[in-house]
Amino acid sequence: MLLRKVYRFRMEPTQAQAEALLRMAGARRFVWNWGLARRKEAYAATGKGLTYNGQATELTALKKRPEMAWLREADSQLLQQALQDLDRAFKAFFERRAGFPRFKTRKKDPPRFRIPQRVRVEEGKVYLPKVGGVKIRQSQPIDCVIKGATFKRDTEGHWHVTLTAEFEMPDVPLPPVNxxxxxxxxxxxxxxxxxxxxxxxxxxxxxxxxxxxxxxxxxxxxxxxxxxxxxxxxxxxxxxxxxxxxxxxxxxxxxxxxxxxxxxxxxxxxxxxxxxxxxxxxxxxxxxxxxxxxxxxxxxxxxxxxxxxxxxxxxxxxxxxxxxxxxxxxxxxxxxxxxxxxxxxxxxxxxxxxxxxxxxxxxxxxxxxxxxxxxxxxxxxxxxxxxxxxxxxxxxxxx
Incomplete structure (x- = not known):
């Protein structure tokens, strides 16, 4: 049986690294708002919504525009993950489990982004694409395979990384107890x-x-x-x-x-x-x-x-x-x-x-x-x- 375990550590980025993290969070917010606007435009014009695959293709073309060159400074998987989150938000809305997705503002939405792969922890540092190794307060060792990482800045201005890992648990009945x-x-x-x-x-x-x-x-x-x-x-x-x-x-x-x-x-x-x-x-x-x-x-x-x-x-x-x-x-x-x-x-x-x-x-x-x-x-x-x-x-x- 495959189970998940979550580790959360506080990050200690340098000033340059903190600015890079903010830029990646801004890119994630921009892609979310762009994707939401495109879905609303498509539905108003044709009466049909857009799928994740279709928007992922549009995102690739969007990054090739000269005025959108700054999007290439962010990790590609980060931007794709924003579209996947938007797609899940629409599915939750259609299943009546949540409200209609909203545009995100810098004042109300805390800086955050998620990278599903290529994140590792070594020697007290977390390594992520486009930023490099960022020092963390690693309170415990990670003995599982990392399957994703979420980076978020709290209300105090501190950055934290949440690592999702998987481990194998024996799928056998629990033993009788006294x-x-x-x-x-x-x-x-x-x-x-x-x-x-x-x-x-x-x-x-x-x-x-x-x-x-x-x-x-x-x-x-x-x-x-x-x-x-x-x-x-x-x-x-x-x-x-x-x-x-x-x-x-x-x-x-x-x-x-x-x-x-x-x-x-x-x-x-x-x-x-x-x-x-x-x-x-x-x-x-x-x-x-x-x-x-x-x-x-x-x-x-x-x-x-x-x-x-x-x-x-x-x-x-x-x-x-x-x-x-x-x-x-x-x-x-x-x-x-x-x-x-x-x-x-x-x-x-x-x-x-x-x-x-x-x-x-x-x-x-x-x-x-x-x-x-x-x-x-x-x-x-x-x-x-x-x-x-x-x-x-x-x-x-x-x-």
């Missing part, structure tokens, strides 16, 4: 995550902690005259605060997900309705916690480390289900952090949810010989009966 090495994870806001083994992970709240600096930077930006150099400086200061929050969150999530995947052989999580949660009054806290990014990292790292990952249905009543007797308490509210079941069992809301998620996830994981499936205290499966389950289909899990 249930003791399976963990259930209940995500929330009071605690970012509560594990079925009792571990509680506090939310870092990087955005909340930086709100004071953000307000101050935004206030300074709003007071500067539009188009002035001071406004540009204030914008860079605001971007640096946002970048720090983003980098802190990404670093914390990567360390957390890598540690979980390395420690446990099976991980069970819930399929939360993140889009709906982001529209509530708790949206700022939900977006600050980034549960969607947490799940995305768990998914691909579980594949890399060959671990089991089970996603439980979002309508499974993990918080309202008593793990001792199987009763579903539909009247449970968000403020009920500790509740008592009719059978006498006292439950911590989040820990009970994590244990129920783990028990439900174990049903989808092959268990090693000699380790029976986990049962509740009454000797029955923790999955509620069909009658109880159907009555809870309208009850979504509340964080």
């Amino acid at each position: 249930p003791e090495h399976v963990v259930g994870i209940d995500l929330g806001l009071k605690d970012f995550a509560v594990l079925s083994d009792g571990t509680r992970i506090a939310p870092p709240k990087f955005y909340r902690k930086a709100e004071r600096k953000l307000r101050r930077a935004q206030r300074e930006l709003s007071r500067k005259q539009k188009g002035s150099k001071n406004r540009e400086k204030a914008r860079h200061r605001l971007n640096r605060v946002h970048a720090k929050v983003r980098n802190q969150r990404q670093d914390w999530l990567h360390k957390l997900t890598t540690g979980l995947v390395q420690k446990y052989d099976g991980l069970c999580i819930e399929d939360l309705n993140l889009k709906g949660m982001a529209k509530t009054k708790l949206s700022k806290s939900v977006l600050d916690a980034a549960p969607g990014e947490f799940r995305r990292q768990l998914e691909y790292k579980a594949v890399w480390y060959r671990k089991h990952l089970v996603v439980i249905d979002r309508y499974f009543p993990s918080s309202k289900l008593c793990r001792e007797c199987g009763t579903i308490h539909t009247a449970l509210t968000l403020s009920d952090r500790v509740w008592t079941c009719e059978c006498g069992a006292v439950h911590d809301r989040d820990l009970n949810a994590a244990l129920n998620i783990r028990a439900e996830g174990i049903r989808a994981i092959p268990v090693a010989v000699g380790h029976p499936e986990t049962l509740n205290a009454w000797g029955e499966g923790v999955r509620p009966t069909q009658r109880r389950q159907s009555s809870s289909n309208q009850e979504s899990h509340v964080l």
